[in-house]
Amino acid sequence: MLGGLFIYNHKGEVLISRVYRDDIGRNAVDAFRVNVIHARQQVRSPVTNIARTSFFHIKRANIWVAAVTKQNVNASQVFEFLLKMLEVMSSYFGKISEENVKNNFVLIYELLDEILDFGYPQNTDTGVLKTFITQQGIKTASKEEQSQITSQVTGQIGWRREGIKYRRNELFLDVIEYVNLLMSPQGQVLSAHVAGKVVMKSYLSGMPECKFGINDKIVMDAKMDVAGSSDESQRSGKTSIAIDDCQFHQCVKLSKFETEHSISFVPPDGEFELMRYRTTKDISLPFRVIPLVREVGRTKMEVKVVIKSNFKPSLLAQKIEVRIPTPLNTSGVQLICMKGKAKYKASENAIVWKIKRMGGMKESQISAEIELLQTDTKKKWTRPPISMNFEVPFAPSGFKVRYLKVFESKLNYSDHDVIKWVRYIGRSGLYETRC
């Protein structure tokens, strides 16, 4: 597995260097700096092979994280691990920056010692790690506490500790969906999909078993088969949706989902991502963007963009932002918009049009006159797509939470005593229209 792990700043100076195996020497540190960080060309691959040594790297902000190996390791595991490691680190000390890494290098070494043994990833759950890697020393821990820690690190339910108590048992469910769209200038949908996730915040006592019900077609059909009522299936046919694929947090019993199509789990304490899903059918696209670009001569362009909201009039969309790219040789822009505020941002080469709120079934328009400098470069402007951001208070895929039941046999609270909150948010993912 991994032979070593290095963290560099943007200049290529080493901030953290941890070597796990003998076959990785100090020269590996330099090889990566010279061949990747200081390379003239843009990086062409996140995996680089230099002299029979493979380097996996991730660059976030100004920090390079590189994992090194000489073996045929599981590449997806390495990247997943690096991402997880960054997540653990930022949950300890916030943003991953040079300053923060330097300030916490002892902690990072301690973490690296724990989550990677001989290059093999071990338990990386933040909640569990925080119980015993505290930077305070754990000499005070009693014997019971120690064995509790170790059984949690290695245990079957590694994500929850025993003996949690709340006076008020409460849980929050957020269904957050990202709508992705690529549309042709003529208004034809080239590709569209919803990437959704269900984030749960649980404040429940003991070791509660939860059962989660959604309006997935397969799950519903499975239920229908049991009920055997054709009547009901027809009725539900309209409200159920087809989920292409879904993934669950490690607390969900996958084998049970496969056989019984039921989602059951013992939740971690606090916030976690219960499931992720993807749908491509019957997506209600909240906005439609209609672009009109006209090049008037060599020094002038006219752009007109209309946006139409396409949902129930009673609902309000928020944080609407339309980004219209402009050519590099733009010298000036005149803007007229009916609603919201629009600005030309030269540094970003774009017109940014912001609208705070917009009701359903409305439309709004912006028109711009762009003046261009004459250039002798032959290269044509490539017209990047117009992108859009927004937030709407419904799930564009039609995803619905049907129930979430809580069972805790040992403590005396029942499903009815738990206070539950459900919220739906639809956000823009990559929402682009070519022009």
Add this chain to the structure above:
Amino acid sequence: MTDSKYFTTTKKGEIFELKSELNSDKKEKKKEAVKKVIASMTVGKDVSALFPDVVNCMQTDNLELKKLVYLYLMNYAKSQPDMAIMAVNTFVKDCEDPNPLIRALAVRTMGCIRVDKITEYLCEPLRKCLKDEDPYVRKTAAICVAKLHDINASMVEDQGFLDQLKELLSDSNPMVVANAVASLTEINEASSSGQPLMELNAATMNKLLTALNECTEWGQVFILDALSQYSPKDEREAQSICERITPRLAHANAAVVLSAVKCLMKFMELMVSDSEFVKNLTKKLAPPLVTLLSSEPEVQYVALRNINLIVQKRPDLLKHEMKVFFVKYNDPIYVKLEKLDIMIRLASEANIVQVLSELKEYATEVDVDFVRKAVRAIGRCAIKVETSAERCVSTLLDLIQTKVNYVVQEAIVVIKDIFRKYPNKYESIISTLCENLDTLDEPEARASMIWIIGEYAERIDNADELLESFLEGFHDENTQVQLQLLTAIVKLFLKRPTDTQELVQQVLSLATQDSDNPDLRDRGFIYWRLLSTDPGAAKEVVLAEKPLIAEETDLIEPTLLDELICHIASLASVYHKPPSAFVEGRTGLRRALPKSSGGSDNDSAGDQQQQQQQPTVIPNQDSLIPDLLNMDINAPPVVPTAQSAFSGGTLDLLGGGLDSLLGGSGAEVGSSPAPGIPPVAPSSTAGLLGDIFGITSSSAPVYSPPKQIWLPANRGKGMEITGTFSRKNGVISMDLTLHNKAMQPITGFAIQLNKNSFGITPAAPLNVPAPLAPNQSIDVSLILSTSGPVQRMDPLTNLQVAIKNSVDVFYFATVMPMHIFFCEDGAMDKRVFLSTWKDIPSQNEVQFNIENINMNADGLSTTDGISNKLQSSNIFTIAKRNVEGQDMLYQSIKLTNGIWVLTELKVQPGNTTIVLSLKSRATDVAQGIFEAFDGILHF
């Protein structure tokens, strides 16, 4: 919490200062100092001088400080092994600590200190920790076994840690199981014997599948990767494993998903391909693969490289998912390029319209590489989907109109391919292409354009002018362009001979006289000759109809693809190369997909077992005919042991006389007057004999080693003797050159041979016709027979010679090459060969490496070349077969004294070393046989 200050100290007396701080009484100061040391270590400064001072800080109950000291130890212990011993006591003590976290920390760190002396002390604590009551300690100890194996493999085996590790596979704690699996997998791959140390059987499978449901995401990856190496015994077992693995496809971790995909892809090979089960499974595989494309770009990249393999293996799997591979504006370039590759693979009649409009869009992007690839992709679509060809061509024409230099060049390269695929269809666009002639500056584009002009010379009015314009700078062009230009002009000449004669003469003289490139020169000469002898024939050759080009290009070669499928998710699948191409040394076992069902039940498991029991190089008779995948996996690397056995054998035999040498038949020394030797016969009969035996030696010259000086002139009182042995048509002869370096003539030559191992004796007296004048030399050939008295010599082929002449009697010794004793009737029946091979005990098997065989130069390019060459020296190839790209040749040899020697040659294409394994009842002939092979093959 501002530790960053530790990074800034770069003063001169730093080390000294640190030393005093480390020895300070105050705990806080100590800790600060250790932190500074670690920070210096991180940025690459050498702080090894502080070793004793840091180690002194080890005995502390502050866990943070302890961890820092351990970190230091792991880094520097190797450079200071003696000092590291100081730390051992603390480690051993910590392994007994009541706190499980400390016990685990100690055993974890100890394993990372790679000093031999320390590993000795590691054994006892490790043994205890493997049985610790706390699972946290056990899981740490499990990994520690792999660490120890890396340092000292034999210690792990001797101390029984492997068995303890195997026991952990049934541990109650899932994480312990996962780490044990990881550890065992690593030890397996590193194992030098090539024999898997961990046999996955149905029982362990079950345990692993249970643990799979319960352990961490990383543990699941370890287990799935190990499971992928299991070979289910039949389709039903494969199905039930698949059923238990399928739920993993819904895991949030991409590594778990990909490892599960690997298992499923592999086990599906065992099932009937159109069964309901397989159909269902393929349906389940597609969605998770698509979902991987919404992960972080780095993970996407790994996923895309794997999807590229998967769609080549199972093209139907993602055929409806084209849209998800459309490139997003903000994708990193490496993701864009990979997506493009997959788009082309998935392009079909059903989706070609969409694909083309996307590709056209991409061709206007900024990144040059990406644009080029997009243009090339359009061309590939045209070739792949015939109905779209017209649309593709018009798209390419549009792109050429943009006049963007690299787009035009790329477009011309692919248009050439389109012309090849659809001849006489799109030639109307040639004039447009010709307009862009001047902008082409890349060799490939220029060569393509020239090819087009030459191919369609009759339709381009000014073809001669165009080609002539290229000719001006002929010598500055790339070879590719030069070759193409030469051919194009010849084509033009054949089509329009009247007005282009001058041009063709010009190019031929440029190519043949003024160029020093052999390829170009040769092609020039061939054309020249062809044109001057028979223009009609030239036309037929040069303007012959060309074969159509294949639809799919860039496909990975099927056996490599199968191997890569077994490595899904790993680096090999990212590089699209087998692990041996980028991993040093230990490459582990080569993986191959299981054979698909139908009669494969018994051979994989069964044969493997048989081969383990008797590690022979040649398999059993019944399994020789069907191809054996296992063959090369289990071939034991016996070289070192065999050689020692061999020398031991010779020592024994020295006392034992010759009986054992003749072996097998039990024939007595005297009564076996070399049955294989035909009487000295006139050459015509010998030739006839040769025909009977099917010797095709007429082409291959008979091998005979070069002459060596046997008797130097200073010892021979002026007479120098050089000589060698040869065997021609069953006659052994000693070929001598006598050179008189003395002042007076020498006469009266006679020869006598001492008793020797093979009973060699002169069949006729030495016949030197006239006195040998000073400074004159003469070649004589002495015919020998093998009917003389036998006495064992050491080495076996030693021969003592006495030569008498008018001056004195001279004694010297020489070594006979073994091949002169190879009989003409040494070809053994196939069946007899197999049974003999089995009968000879395996300890009689000896292996040699024949190095530096130049397969191309020595006429050995084929195995036929090898067997012909050997056959001319009476080494008869009985059978040959091909196992995983290696050619195996089996030969039999019969020696004049009736000893049979069976050999096997393993030839790997591209490898200059041939492995020779031989078996005989008398193993002491082995060295001589090897030398004979070595000589013959190098001849």
